[in-house]
Amino acid sequence: MNWLNALVQGVLLGGLYAIFATGLSLAFGVMRFVNLAHGDFAILAGYLTLSTASALGLSHPLATLLVVPLMAGIGFAGQRLLFNRTIGPDPLAGILCSFGLGVVIQNLLLEKYSATDRFLDAGSIETDSFKLNDSIAIGYFPLLTFVSAVVLLGALQLFLSRTKMGRAFRATADDPKTAQLVGIDDKKIYGIAMAIAFGTVGIAGFFLGARETFAPSSGPSQLLFGFEAVVIGGLGSLWGTLIGGVVLGVAQTFGNQLSVGWNLLAGHIVFLLVLAFRPNGLLGTGVRT
Amino acid sequence: MTEVTLKRSSPASRIGSAAVTGMFVLVALYPFYGNDRTQVTLVEVLGYFSLAMMWNLLAGFAGLVSVGQQGFVGIAAYSLFALAELNPVDPFLSIPLAALITAAFSVPIALVVFRLRGGYFAIGTWVVAEVFRLLTLEIEALGAGNVQSLTAKNAFDGYGVELRKDLVFWMAWVLAVGSVVITVAVLRSRLGLALQAVRDNADGARGLGVNLSRVRLTIWVTAAAWVGATGALFHLNSATVTNRDAFSVASWTALVVFIVIIGGVGSAHGPFIGVGVYWIITEQLGKQSTLRFVVLGAVAALMAVIAPKGIAGMLRRWRQFEIFPIERRLVLKEEKE
Numbered sequence: 001m002n003w004l005n006a007l008v009q010g011v012l013l014g015g016l017y018a019i020f021a022t023g024l025s026l027a028f029g030v031m032r033f034v035n036l037a038h039g040d041f042a043i044l045a046g047y048l049t050l051s052t053a054s055a056l057g058l059s060h061p062l063a064t065l066l067v068v069p070l071m072a073g074i075g076f077a078g079q080r081l082l083f084n085r086t087i088g089p090d091p092l093a094g095i096l097c098s099f100g101l102g103v104v105i106q107n108l109l110l111e112k113y114s115a116t117d118r119f120l121d122a123g124s125i126e127t128d129s130f131k132l133n134d135s136i137a138i139g140y141f142p143l144l145t146f147v148s149a150v151v152l153l154g155a156l157q158l159f160l161s162r163t164k165m166g167r168a169f170r171a172t173a174d175d176p177k178t179a180q181l182v183g184i185d186d187k188k189i190y191g192i193a194m195a196i197a198f199g200t201v202g203i204a205g206f207f208l209g210a211r212e213t214f215a216p217s218s219g220p221s222q223l224l225f226g227f228e229a230v231v232i233g234g235l236g237s238l239w240g241t242l243i244g245g246v247v248l249g250v251a252q253t254f255g256n257q258l259s260v261g262w263n264l265l266a267g268h269i270v271f272l273l274v275l276a277f278r279p280n281g282l283l284g285t286g287v288r289t
Numbered sequence: 290m291t292e293v294t295l296k297r298s299s300p301a302s303r304i305g306s307a308a309v310t311g312m313f314v315l316v317a318l319y320p321f322y323g324n325d326r327t328q329v330t331l332v333e334v335l336g337y338f339s340l341a342m343m344w345n346l347l348a349g350f351a352g353l354v355s356v357g358q359q360g361f362v363g364i365a366a367y368s369l370f371a372l373a374e375l376n377p378v379d380p381f382l383s384i385p386l387a388a389l390i391t392a393a394f395s396v397p398i399a400l401v402v403f404r405l406r407g408g409y410f411a412i413g414t415w416v417v418a419e420v421f422r423l424l425t426l427e428i429e430a431l432g433a434g435n436v437q438s439l440t441a442k443n444a445f446d447g448y449g450v451e452l453r454k455d456l457v458f459w460m461a462w463v464l465a466v467g468s469v470v471i472t473v474a475v476l477r478s479r480l481g482l483a484l485q486a487v488r489d490n491a492d493g494a495r496g497l498g499v500n501l502s503r504v505r506l507t508i509w510v511t512a513a514a515w516v517g518a519t520g521a522l523f524h525l526n527s528a529t530v531t532n533r534d535a536f537s538v539a540s541w542t543a544l545v546v547f548i549v550i551i552g553g554v555g556s557a558h559g560p561f562i563g564v565g566v567y568w569i570i571t572e573q574l575g576k577q578s579t580l581r582f583v584v585l586g587a588v589a590a591l592m593a594v595i596a597p598k599g600i601a602g603m604l605r606r607w608r609q610f611e612i613f614p615i616e617r618r619l620v621l622k623e624e625k626e
Contacts, residue, residue, distance in 0.1 A: 095356075107582040265427070275404055
């Protein structure tokens with residue numbers, strides 16, 4: 001019965017990883033850009049939520065509603081001012097620029113907030129749960145996280161497939177040169193895509209911070225989890241991202257069942273196995289660069 | 290009739306090579322005329338130079354942008370500990386052995402991470418380094434994550450403190466010089482020609498029969514061995530192995546990446562310049578300061594965007610030159626019968 005519980009909790013945990021992965025997946029899908037500071041920006045969002053809440057006397061969930069558009073603004077500005085200059089056939093500049101930024105963010109956060117563990121307070125929903133049976137209890141907060149992941153991915157899918165701007169996104173992703181010919185400003189599309197990606201980073205920062213404590217150095221491991229969810233699910237598939245997150249979450253909770261030290265290790269090993277035997281991921285279309 | 294000859298060297302590369310050789314000779318003799326404090330700093334500078342040369346070879350020439358160099362350092366550090374402390378192997382002999390062990394691990398790692406490209410390759414190498422870090426936490430014999438020491442009783446049996454200090458210095462010197470020799474040798478060889486062809490035009494190079502994955506694997510394993518040796522030496526010098534420090538992305542990847550970006554990615558002499566900048570900034574801000582990472586990281590992040598070829602690239606815009614004889618210039622000579 002413990003295994004069944006681990007399965008349920010793992011699936012719900014997968015929702016958190018899927019939210020992390022959404023922004024990575026979008027940025028890679030639209031502009032082939034991999035932001036190595038993705039996790040650090042999520043941690044930055046967590047600290048911004050703390051500071052906004054205490055400055056304005058708001059609860060943490062309310063402060064998040066302000067931080068998400070703020071993060072989107074940072075993403076838009078970062079893309080227009082910095083990352084757009086790195087777009088090209090050689091991914092080196094983008095990788096190195098975002099890697100450097102990540103280190104800068106970690107150390108600035110360390111200067112300002114110290115290395116003490118912090119957490120976000122989402123109210124009583126954080127600990128409340130309902131019982132499925134004697135051994136399985138579902139927490140409202142993990143459930144909310146999972147539902148948010150599904151809504152977020154669904155909304156993004158609808159946006160990309162049904163709206164005019166979504167069409168412009170797909171056109172730019174397929175062929176920026178031709179998209180320009182029909183009047184699409186690719187640099188602007190990239191800016192908007194990064195704004196959306198950073199908005200999801202802000203959301204991810206909230207759900208992470210309310211689930212567990214975080215510190216200035218917590219970013220990289222979240223980057224790795226998000227990235228693993230993308231690769232396990234398959235590059236270029238948004239719903240694959242959700243499945244990837246779930247597989248990773250279940251691998252971690254199962255690993256934890258085996259031995260406490262094995263939760264992270266089991267997740268990484270499942271990722272390496274998928275990479276070795278199904279390099280295009282579970283639902284991947286085989287988009288590679 | 291037109292005769293074509295291949296020129297490898299130029300006046301600049303002859304002067305440059307002579308200057309570098311002279312400088313390395315002066316450095317080699319440092320323990321005979323220098324002071325202790327600078328000698329300790331020089332070990333670090335030489336070590337970082339070696340790491341930077343290897344990362345430059347990987348990222349700048351082979352297109353393998355690894356941010357998992359800490360994996361190689363960690364594997365080598367624990368290999369050194371296992372060989373020299375837990376077994377009666379000589380500590381200085383343990384360094385090349387640790388390098389071999391690291392190289393052996395790098396082959397199966399390559400089989401997995403080489404499936405990824407670009408930014409995803411980078412994160413993939415990071416995951417692998419993390420896997421090895423977590424695995425060492427589970428191994429009781431390696432201390433299960435507790436701080437382990439190389440003791441005077443076991444590891445350094447027969448080595449006095451003074452002798453140890455000078456041997457560490459000369460070993461760091463050998464690693465630094467070796468990293469230059471490897472880089473120049475690779476770039477002058479067919480392998481290097483293939484790499485530069487792939488860098489400039491991957492599809493075109495493949496069309497001419499360049500076997501990309503074999504070239505990349507050779508560079509990968511070579512760099513793994515050399516990074517392993519350097520990492521093992523750093524740990525022999527500190528005589529402690531800590532899980533967090535041995536697998537530190539900040540120490541073994543971030544600083545190295547910053548040195549190479551600032552000096553010039555894809556330029557054989559870029560790391561010379563970068564390590565100089567690193568040395569100055571470290572002396573000014575102190576080794577422990579977070580400000581050092583902020584300054585180096587911000588400069589590197591900006592340079593990656595506005596001056597992607599680093600300081601070496603800026604110098605080259607001013608005047609085209611190579612310090613090492615790695616160019617290939619065709620010289621046409623008109624000959625009259």
